[in-house]
Amino acid sequence: MPPATPPAFDAVCIGLNVVDILVRLPNEVHRGEKHEVSDLLVQGGAPAGNAACVLAALGARTGFLGHFGRNTLSQVARDELTQRGVRADFFIETTDARPGVATVEIDASGDRTVFYNLNGYRRVSSTDVPADLAVRTRLVLVDGYETEGALVALEQARAAGTLSVLDLEAGDPAILRRLLALGTDAILPLGGARQLTGKTEPADVLHELGSATAAQLVVTDGAAGCWALTPDGVIHQPAFSINPLDTTGCGDAFHGAYAFALLAGWALPQRLEFSAYIASRVALNLGGRSALPTCDMLRREESSLFTTALRRSLTDLLTLQAGALECPAGCPR
Ligand SMILES: Nc1ncnc2c1ncn2[C@@H]1O[C@H](COP(=O)(O)OP(=O)(O)OP(=O)(O)O)[C@@H](O)[C@H]1O
Ligand SMILES: [Mg+2]
Numbered sequence: 561m562p563p564a565t566p567p568a569f570d571a572v573c574i575g576l577n578v579v580d581i582l583v584r585l586p587n588e589v590h591r592g593e594k595h596e597v598s599d600l601l602v603q604g605g606a607p608a609g610n611a612a613c614v615l616a617a618l619g620a621r622t623g624f625l626g627h628f629g630r631n632t633l634s635q636v637a638r639d640e641l642t643q644r645g646v647r648a649d650f651f652i653e654t655t656d657a658r659p660g661v662a663t664v665e666i667d668a669s670g671d672r673t674v675f676y677n678l679n680g681y682r683r684v685s686s687t688d689v690p691a692d693l694a695v696r697t698r699l700v701l702v703d704g705y706e707t708e709g710a711l712v713a714l715e716q717a718r719a720a721g722t723l724s725v726l727d728l729e730a731g732d733p734a735i736l737r738r739l740l741a742l743g744t745d746a747i748l749p750l751g752g753a754r755q756l757t758g759k760t761e762p763a764d765v766l767h768e769l770g771s772a773t774a775a776q777l778v779v780t781d782g783a784a785g786c787w788a789l790t791p792d793g794v795i796h797q798p799a800f801s802i803n804p805l806d807t808t809g810c811g812d813a814f815h816g817a818y819a820f821a822l823l824a825g826w827a828l829p830q831r832l833e834f835s836a837y838i839a840s841r842v843a844l845n846l847g848g849r850s851a852l853p854t855c856d857m858l859r860r861e862e863s864s865l866f867t868t869a870l871r872r873s874l875t876d877l878l879t880l881q882a883g884a885l886e887c888p889a890g891c892p893r
Pocket of ligand 1: 607729748749750780781782783784785786798799800801802804807808809810811812813814835836837839840843
C-alpha cells in the first residue's frame with residue numbers, strides 16, 4: 561500500500577461567516593444626531609473565522625469552509641481571511657450567498673451591543689463538507705451555529721482520529737450534546753454551558769457535561785478566566801490582567817490558540833495558559849482580528865509573563881525543537 565499523504569492543513573475551521581462593523585461609542589450619545597467617532601472598523605468576525613485568523617497568524621496552515629458569493633460583503637469576508645493568511649481551498653463559490661453582517665457597539669464601560677442579520681446567508685450543508693476533509697487536516701474547529709456541516713466534519717474527524725475543537729456558545733441543546741459527544745476538545749462560555757446543564761458553579765457544569773462526553777472540557781468566563789475538567793478534578797486558569805479596550809473575539813481567539821497548542825502537543829495547563837494569553841492580547845484593540853500575535857511577537861514577549869512550563873513549551877516551539885508544529889512556507893515565525 562502506498563504511504564498515506566500527510567495532511568496539507570493543520571486546521572480547517574467551519575462556522576458562521578460574518579462581517580462585523582464595530583464602533584466605540586462616544587461618552588455621550590444623542591439619539592437622532594450624527595457623531596464623528598475615532599474608532600470605527602469593518603472587519604471579518606464570528607467564532608470560526610476569528611479562530612482561523614489566530615491559527616494562521618501563529619503560522620498554522622489553516623483553511624476556512626464556508627460560502628462566498630459575488631457581492632461586496634463576500635469580498636470583504638474573503639479578503640479579511642486571506643489577507644491574514646487563511647487559505648481559500650475550502651471557500652465555496654455560491655453566487656448569491658452573502659455573509660452575515662453584525663454591528664457591534666462598544667460603550668464607554670466596555671459593554672457590547674450586537675445587532676446582526678443573516679439575510680441571504682447560505683449555511684454549510686452536509687454535502688459541502690469534502691469526504692476527505694478529516695484526512696486533509698490535522699484538526700477541525702467548529703462552532704455551534706453551522707451544526708449540519710459541523711456534525712459531518714466531526715463524524716469524519718472521529719473516524720479518522722483527527723483532533724477537533726468545538727466552540728459551542730448557544731443553540732439547540734440536543735444538537736449541542738450530539739456535537740459534544742463527537743469532539744476531542746470542547747470549550748464553552750460559562751453562560752451557555754449553564755443554560756445547557758442547568759448548573760451554576762463551573763465545577764458542577766463541567767461534571768454534568770463530562771458525564772456525556774469523553775472530550776476534554778473547558779468553560780470560560782471572561783476576566784474570571786477558565787476552568788477545565790481533569791481526572792484529578794477541576795483546574796482554573798486565571799485571565800491575564802489587562803486594561804481591555806474591546807473584548808470582541810476573546811473567546812474566538814481562546815479557541816484558535818487552544819487548537820494551536822493542541823497541535824503543538826502541549827499539556828492541558830500550558831494550552832489553557834497560552835489560550836488565555838492570546839485571548840488577552842485581542843482585548844487590547846478594537847475588533848477580534850486587529851493585532852493577532854505571531855510567533856515572532858511571542859519570541860519578543862516578556863517571558864516573565866509566563867509560567868516556567870509554558871516558557872519551556874514556547875522555547876521548544878519557537879526554536880522548532882521537540883513537539884513543534886512543522887513551520888510552513890511563509891510562516892510569520
Ligand atoms: N477582560 C478580559 N481580560 C483578560 N482576558 C479576558 C477578558 N475577557 C476574556 N478574556 C479571556 O478570554 C477567554 C474567553 O473569554 P469569554 O469567556 O468572554 O469567551 P466568549 O464568551 O466565548 O467570548 P466571545 O464573545 O469572544 O465569543 C477568557 O477565559 C479569558 O482568558
Ligand atoms: Mg465565544
